[in-house]
Amino acid sequence: MDEVKGSNGDAGIPSTVVFRLGTLGTVAADRFAAAIEPLDLKPKHVGLMASLAHGEASASQQELAGRLGVVPSLVVSLADHLERLGAVQRVRDPGDRRRQILTLTEHGRALLAQCTATARELDERFTAVLSSQQRAALQEALAILAAEAGLPTK
Amino acid sequence: MDEVKGSNGDAGIPSTVVFRLGTLGTVAADRFAAAIEPLDLKPKHVGLMASLAHGEASASQQELAGRLGVVPSLVVSLADHLERLGAVQRVRDPGDRRRQILTLTEHGRALLAQCTATARELDERFTAVLSSQQRAALQEALAILAAEAGLPTK
DNA sequence: TATTGTTATACTCTATAACTATA
DNA sequence: TATAGTTATAGAGTATAACAATA
Structure with a gap:
């Protein structure tokens, strides 16, 4: 018989989902950050571009601040940087001249595509130890949890 | 037939594992941090206790610094705080009086047990949208990835 | 007067560097 | 001279608060 049935009474906090998501999330974020550093981008910049x-x-x-779950003043500096890179454009809303409308430029789309390709490469290496069934199950579970948490899904 | 087969060509960066682990990891870590705040603990304190x-x-x-992947000076302040709470004890190694041996006290064990219970409650709510099969598959995949990344497994 | 974006400032987390004691 | 721990300092990231332009 198996020593473990259902939830392991001896299992400590490291085996909880919240703890593992937290620690693995840090690892994943760090690797991604390192991979996009040559593009002069941080994960938050990518998040903003993805949202656009x-x-x-x-x-x-x-709107962006709300979507990203950050404070508006942070969007300013993220947008400043992306504008400097030529990845986004700021245009005053003619209907309400207080608002700055951000749009992704062609270069921005290209940059985002590069980041996406990079993320996919990381995925392959990161999940190489999983069987294809396990990988698919992970994808599915994460997608559901992300949707539930109000995070970008597509 | 399904519109999506295999990997969705239209899937953007939010659907990658690294991106989702990063964003969900932040959500999980934030919730856990909020939940243990009444205990006057931060996630890193719990990580240290779990390691002990x-x-x-x-x-x-x-040794702790190595295990946690942080710099020794950070362990000092984490240990200071935990010692103040009575959760750990510092004892000079008689064999090498430069070394401080940290041990978890009874109170430390009790605190850790509380954190574990809290994490499990969070798990239940957080994964409530998943079927039991999906939850089990997620647990399995995360455990494998954590082990692969050199993170605490038990 | 309320809201958008901006700037100035402060706070949290963590690392690097300098220092003390032991080896 | 080298190492464990400590203290002092600095940097990254992000929030809060004050401000300017527009509504």
Whole structure:
């Protein structure tokens, strides 16, 4: 018989989902950050670009702050950097001149595509120890949890 | 037939494992941090206690720094705080009086047990949207990835 | 007066470097 | 001279608060 049945009474905090997501999340984020560093981008920049690429290709900075779950002043510096790189454009909303509408440029799309390719390469190496069934199951579970947590899904 | 077969060509960076682990990891870590805040603990404190609880119940600060993947000076402040709470004890190694041996106290064990219970409650709510098969598959995949990444497994 | 974006400032986390004691 | 731990300092990242332009 198996020594473990159902939930292991001896299993400590490292075997909980929250703990493992936290620690693995840090590892994944660090590796991704290192991989995109040559592009002069941080994960948050990629998050902003991804948010602009999804559906409506433009948004006000307030909207972005809400979507990313960060404070508006942080969007300013992220957008400043991306604008300097030529990845996004700021245009005053003619209907409400207080608002800055951010749109992804062609170069921005190219950069985002590069980041996506990089992430996929990392995925392959990172999940190489998993069987294809395990990998698919992981993808599925993470997608559901991300949707539930209100995180970008597509 | 399904619109998606194998890997979705339209899937953006948010659907990669690294990106999702990163974002979900932040969410999980934030929730856990909020939950243990009443205990006057941060996730890193719990990580240190968990490291001491596993197998050999004591270690030098250098060893801990290595295990946690942080710099020794950070272990000092973590240990300071835990010592103030009565969760760990510092004892000079008689064999090498430069070394401080950290051991978990009874109170430390009790605190860690509380954190573990808290993490399990969070797990239940966090993974409530998953079927039991999906939850088991997630557990399995995360355990494998954690082991592969050299993170605590038990 | 309220809201958008911006700037100035402060706080948290963690690392690097300098220092003390022991070896 | 080298190492364990400590203390002092600095940097990255992000939030809060004050401000300017527009509504």
